[in-house]
Amino acid sequence: MSRTQREKTMVLVEGAIVIAISAILNLIQFKGPWAAGGGISLEMVPLIVYALRRGFVWGIFAGFIYGFVNFIEGPYYLNPIQYLLDYGLAFLLVGFAGLIVIKDSDSRSVMFWKAGLATVISMVLKFLSHYVSGIVFYGSNAPAGQPVALYSLIYNGSYVGPSMIFDLIVMILLASAIPKYLVRR
Amino acid sequence: MKLIIGQFVPGDSIIHRMDPRAKLITVFIFVFIVFLANNPWTYGFLLAFTVLGILVSKVPFSFIYRGLKPVLFIIIFTFILNALFTRQGDVLISAGWFQLTTAGLKQAIFISIRLLAIIVVTTLLTLTTSPIAITDGLETLLKPLKKWRFPVHEFALMMSIALRFIPTLMEETEKIMKAQMARGVDFSSGSLVKRGKAIIPLLVPLFVGAFKRAEDLAMAMEARGYRGDVGRTKFRLLKWHGRDTGLLSVLAVLTAALILMRG
Numbered sequence: 001m002s003r004t005q006r007e008k009t010m011v012l013v014e015g016a017i018v019i020a021i022s023a024i025l026n027l028i029q030f031k032g033p034w035a036a037g038g039g040i041s042l043e044m045v046p047l048i049v050y051a052l053r054r055g056f057v058w059g060i061f062a063g064f065i066y067g068f069v070n071f072i073e074g075p076y077y078l079n080p081i082q083y084l085l086d087y088g089l090a091f092l093l094v095g096f097a098g099l100i101v102i103k104d105s106d107s108r109s110v111m112f113w114k115a116g117l118a119t120v121i122s123m124v125l126k127f128l129s130h131y132v133s134g135i136v137f138y139g140s141n142a143p144a145g146q147p148v149a150l151y152s153l154i155y156n157g158s159y160v161g162p163s164m165i166f167d168l169i170v171m172i173l174l175a176s177a178i179p180k181y182l183v184r185r
Numbered sequence: 186m187k188l189i190i191g192q193f194v195p196g197d198s199i200i201h202r203m204d205p206r207a208k209l210i211t212v213f214i215f216v217f218i219v220f221l222a223n224n225p226w227t228y229g230f231l232l233a234f235t236v237l238g239i240l241v242s243k244v245p246f247s248f249i250y251r252g253l254k255p256v257l258f259i260i261i262f263t264f265i266l267n268a269l270f271t272r273q274g275d276v277l278i279s280a281g282w283f284q285l286t287t288a289g290l291k292q293a294i295f296i297s298i299r300l301l302a303i304i305v306v307t308t309l310l311t312l313t314t315s316p317i318a319i320t321d322g323l324e325t326l327l328k329p330l331k332k333w334r335f336p337v338h339e340f341a342l343m344m345s346i347a348l349r350f351i352p353t354l355m356e357e358t359e360k361i362m363k364a365q366m367a368r369g370v371d372f373s374s375g376s377l378v379k380r381g382k383a384i385i386p387l388l389v390p391l392f393v394g395a396f397k398r399a400e401d402l403a404m405a406m407e408a409r410g411y412r413g414d415v416g417r418t419k420f421r422l423l424k425w426h427g428r429d430t431g432l433l434s435v436l437a438v439l440t441a442a443l444i445l446m447r448g
Contacts, residue, residue, distance in 0.1 A: 009411060010403040013346060013403045020347045020350040021391060024355050061336070061339075062343070069316075072316050072319060080217060083216075141267070142266050146266065162377070166381060170385070178393065181393070
């Protein structure tokens, strides 16, 4: 087996296990006053960690696959565009966290900033895809003239906002607990 | 805390035994053709197809309800929205700004049927098809994308490994959680910062264990001669039966009926 194939197998398997962790964390829902559409969970954290470790392309690929796994766990399918946005794009965009590269030589505070930035990037993009999805959904299912953008903002903001803060806290704590696992390989 | 993964309910109905490819194609086409419906007849067809699916699958209704629960809020909200803000047709009830018209009620019922049909049919797919079968089906159906260099094999492999490891890692998660709870960690109360701090002792062993496991698994695959998808054969083979053609025929009839009867 060539070195590159071995490396690739390793990255692939790691991605698969990270996806499994995300699926499990998704089941541990934290209930709270923010939960209009269910609780919030840490499902994005493993995907962000993976994107940081393995970069943009693998990050996107893992997010894409997690979308399918998440769908099998409990489909939430309203129309084809909503599916693409909520299951495809929302998770796939986590790969953009992989544009941030944490190096071994980074100081602790730089690592915190980078881990935080990666989290914010992926969560903002996730929010945007859910937000647009909400507009598309109510655009085709609500009578004309309704403030659909506002509905979508309230519904999606009510859980993506707290999720982002929670993910941010956890990512920074992780960067302090196991910094070498976030470093780009 | 209740941890249930996946929705698959093993069974022996004809829908359970159908080829995952046939079911995937059906769901994929169904979610498009529902938008053809626009009068009582066509919505009736959609409803009939959905109810027939539930009955033939022999899946207990409680499971279908469980799949519906997370979207019930959206369906009810959409129903109310349509009922209240459609201002055509005869007025049924009127009180101040509140007004329910015949057209509004009709619209609300139609859209609820459309949403219910879509959700129930997709839920039926995951209720009657094991995750691995869905992955196998997806792999075959996505194969044409290989031409555009989409890594179909890697996609299917990653998904199967992920699905295979969910139960294993779940056990590990529960074990770690119990161990931490025995030490007094409280996962379910306090501010976000406090809960974040509480979950770190769970995440760290989970991550470290996972990356170690990935290394072992990659080595085990290498030792068994894994070389990507070149010349790879399959353990689980998909077989297309008459019932699968039957399902697609029913779908074709439904599509034709929707096109012919729509107003």
